[in-house]
Amino acid sequence: MAAPILEVDMEHPSPRHLQRAVEVLERGGLLAYPTDTYFGLGCDLSSKKGIERLYQLKGRDKKKPLSFLCPDLSDVARYAHVSNFAYRTMKGLTPGAFTFILEATRLVPDLMMSKQKQVGIRVPDSPLVRELARALGRPLVTTSATNTEGEPLTDAKDIKAELGHGLDLILDGGVTLNEPSTVISLIGDSLEILRQGKGRLED
Template sequence: MAAAPIIEVNADHPQPRHVQRAVEILSNGGVIAYPTDTYYGLGCDLGSKKGIEKLYQLKGRDRKKPLSFLCPDLSDVAKYAHVSNFAYRTMKGLTPGAFTFVLEATRLVPEAMMTKQKQVGIRVPDSGLARALAEALGRPIVTTSATNEEGEPLIDAKDIKDALGNRLELILDGGVTLMEPSTVVSLVDDHIEVLRQGKGQLD
């Protein structure tokens, strides 16, 4: 497979034609790299078994460790997770932002994306590009950080091309990203628990 093309994109106000090209690839089961408000992400369509399988292979990730996915807006989260009034109020104050929220999944979530406890990790990132991709796709984007074989984050599109280019369909270049993951917060049973401290700060 030829190395994926790199397209320079405005990460805050993405050009519609670049978003459309990426969405066509995602819709066909492809995997792309794109900048987020934390690391560069590798993403596929939540509705594509082929894409999800490819993403797991790409990361060499254990199938028992579900990947998180991102939604364009808080209103979309309720389709894929059970959102109580408490969870909604908590997320409303923290989205869009550098948080991954762990909630109980609804039946719309594919089995491969849930933990044994039927929980799921969902993001509404503070990234115009990431949200535009999910909105144009019409479904959430399964997402995981772009890393090299040693598991170190790749923060530049050219590094991603060198390490993963021949296994991706497209790389969206939004410049160098920060070296910080999202903060993972469980809101299960209306209880706030920080599972991983990252870029997002809870007040």
């Protein structure tokens, strides 16, 4: 059965809607939700079942780690080694359309790390997603919602038609922009743009 669609306010999500989404995540379920970049598909970082299901739904190679979303910078420091340089850089760019590549801590499941023990972490400019991660108490593993050709899905109804069979709940905050985050490596205290996306770096 295809996942139900729940209309939510992206700026001020109601506690009732957040609670329903959290209950799905806590039992290893998969959500679709709008972010400040692509429509995302996600699960609870602590749910091995959820992470396995997410890889399966995306048809993604497990050698390609997924990134995850944190509610704020203090949360990032639990899952990644954040130097003074990394902290100052992220402080100026969060919340925003950036994914930061950092060295992982032991709290990160092996499935979520590259061979180099690195992770991709975002603090999105999306009150809905940050509140969801805060209510869950753990980061959200995330990947973009795409069709079989790999093209981004920007509407909840299209997501239901294409991916609803593998999801448990779709949060609908309206049509979202389809531009990826900018990926920045902060490894070794140097800044390198690995993918230019929506996030723009000022000089």
